[in-house]
Amino acid sequence: MSPLHTGATATEAFRSAFQSFPERVALVLPDGGTWTYAELHQRVQRMARYLQSLGLERQQGLAVLTGNQPEALVVIIACAWLGLRQTALHPLGAEEDQAFVLQDAGIAALVVGAQHAERGAALKARGLVRHVLSLGPSPLGEDVIAASSAFDGAELPIAAQPEDIYRITYTGGTTGRSKGVVHRHRTTLTMLLQQLAGWEWPDELRFLIATPISHAGGAMVLPTLLRGGTLVLLDKYSPEAFLRAVQQQRITATFLVPTQIYGLLDHAGLADWDRSSLQYVLYGASPIAPARLAEAIERFGPIFGQLYGQAEAPMTIAYLRRDAHDLANLERLQSCGRPLLGNQVALLDREGREVAPGEVGELCVRGPLVMEGYLNRPDATAEAFAGDWLHTGDMARCDAHGYLYLVDRAKDMVITGGFNVYSSEVEACLALHPAVAQSAVIAVPDARWGEAVAAIVQLKPGAQASEQELADFVRERKGALHAPKQVWLEAELPVTPLGKIDKKSLRARFWGQQQRQVG
Template sequence: MAIIDFFDRGWRGNPQGSAYIQDDRHHSFDEVGALSCRIANALLAEGLPKETKGAIWAGNDVTAWTCTLGLWRANMCWIPVGARNSVEENHHVLDSFDCEVLFFQQAFADTIAGLQPRLPKIRRWICIDGEAPAVAGSLSLQHWVEHQSADRPVVAVELDDVIMLSATGGTTGAPKGVMNTHRSAQTFCAHFMMRCSYGGNERPVNLAAAPMTHTAGLLSLPCTALGGTVVVVTKPDPALLLGGIAKYRVTEFFLPPTVIYRLLDIPGLKEKVDFSSLRYFMYGAAPMSVDKLKLAIETFGPVMMGGYGQTEAPASIAFLRPDEHFDGAGNIASDERLSSVGRPNPLIGCEIMSDDGAILPQGETGEICVRGDLVMKGYYQAPEKTAETLVDGWLRTGDIGHVDAEGYLHITDRKKDMIISGGFNVYPSEVEQVLWSHPAVQDCAVIGVPDAQWGEAVKAVVELNAGQEVAAEALIALCKEKLGSVKAPKTVDFVEVLPRSPAGKVLKKDLRARYWNASARKI
């Protein structure tokens, strides 16, 4: 299937139904579908070939997402641009990924106007919500498409055409461009629809609360494929998010763990909000505290669903389904199960490998490697980096983990995050799980810092819950009790807020820089 087919399936089955809701305004499948066709026809009228790269610089917005659908309908390539990213990061992505068409909201017009001289490859500038005089040569979306047909264009599609060019988060250096195709995107959708069961004529309601330039955008596709409705939250406001769940009878949504922790801090949340419509509350993008996961199950119900993926294998290497959070007797599952990311999904191969590419026995720790239709085509204009990551048909994920006796996949840590202290390997995620268990700890990150005696010393950087206090010595003692002295932090620093990416991941590279910049070596 072409990626646009997932929207069109819902359009055929529910043309008058609400495809999207934003600020109480309902957008029908007919309305969105027609506009996406006009956008696609306008792109094709420009004489642009397939895989032409277009970006949308906007917050969560129905019209912005419709521009993405229009790009896909023309078999062109969407470059996700994070509205919360730094200006320089977005400039790098647009320029190095060879963007030719930029759709943008008026709110970003002045910023974009300042970047125009540095973006010579962009040939068409389209403001999606009015005029933008500051951006030279720009047109309003309404004017640009007003004479275009609302009929579906006939466009040749091959499954390996690139339809999404996403920047990696990366731990060092500039972000790489991950080329995902119709094939990898449809495999993501297939995995999600296999794991999330909606029967008969039941239509899901998806809440797009996280940025649609990340996982929330892809997660909206299976919903619209079933003729369901996507409720678009335009601001990262807990009140909007929680209000939308009961108001629209939301059945599914995704949030990163850091946002879930903040929801759980709201006094009386379970009594204040009706969560009875929820079927799938998805979490991922970063490890989740087992203790906070148990609290989430008690608060939101038996609906939590863990997910594991990468930009290079989008969002669905493994899922931990809601029922798998419980044992056969209806009790919450063991900590070991809850700390896993679930069982690998059906349409991929997943093995644990040694550094030399040997497949390791069950239970042994090594690098998680994946192959199959979910895997990216490669890195954009980076054959050497592609060859380092795609080896003998396998995606070397850079994640370290193991598979337990029940077949559940566990991520020990990122390969590059491992700390070697005094000759011992220390996996930060193991230490972070212990720190998260302390009631005063909101979030934390464990990193290695330079140390004359140990080479690297284990340091915890901790963000506390509002109004809570705990001594560094108490946290160190807790880790020594649970893990022993080798893995326990030697020091603890407290911060107001940990640095995070727009997707909610803690930026350990930023934390490390504070401690390693003065050091002659960086590891």
């Protein structure tokens, strides 16, 4: 492609922020100190020069295994400057999965947070990467923080090119070995423009990152900096730690996953903290029960905006505005919003034809937000891009006003006796019961019907309800087809490292080595 039309890089967006707001506070440190935009810029340049000194060259791979610490952001932005391919290992991931990612992505250097030194040592022993470095003092390897401080902080020329791979993000591997999702700078810039234009940012932006910067939390960094905002990183999330940070740092905006919102609502000390500064709560990454969302709006105010995306088309496929979170229209609370400008969205049947208005089809998307493809997986890429659409695997319907409603993941739909039951509908019904904190509805084997609806339920602290009571509650409101044939009460539902309910592990209890025969 001619340079006339190739566009810019994400790195230039970082540089624009540094140049625009040099004296503003970019980052609040764990000890209460701060870095200005100019100080963050200098640290990035020193880190970039240090990484260059190791012989790392444009489009080689660098992986990070860290928590939410300021120095990790320095490494990530330095990678962007040098045109390195970035890959994040989830801090709570399994060693085998992390080793697979290092090998599959062809990683040349791994930077490990000091708190993950033991895992870093295990990965180092496998001999998969040329450089294993420590983010802080540890016996693992050279401390990149100390080593980079000796280098010049003057600005380097940007090495990244518009068509370079910006990052490779690995999916959760819920249906087997995880896949590397390849994103060029195009994707990040598209997402950034849609975030800035489509989301509802407060004028005074103090953003609390309470989810891993290795995943969704990291997508909040660049738009915050481009708006001249201040970032506050929460390394270990808990309702108490979150509320303390909001009060002490006068946080105005944040991003949470639904399980975090449920935890806040059920936290006994919620009313003890000053939350008056909080103006905007983005949420997403998994479905939220409308009844619990209504409860959140009642307790926090009309400050919620829902984002919808996935690893293959991140964060900004669709958005539900704050004013659409209408307590007088509970059905609308089930929506993930309307497509954002720049995305084409269609609901397709199994033959690739658009379904009629109001009917359920697979949500498919095309546009510059979509990934380049899966690394080293041409067959999987071809399947995902069938018919020149990205097939998200999410089943959805669309109303007359253009609002999208996710009804299930294709693999989470229960097919019982030839009828489709969408787990999200049963979960939303269970959430209406005053004793239910959250639930997971899955398919279990059934000799007569092939699959049966089952529910694993977590009750609110101090609440009581029997399994039969909950099954009857759904039957009365949704009918016999949707009523769980089996209900289990558990103190806590399993979650993935990203905070989503882990339905894969729940299904494994019942299916074992047996494959689902339908769906």
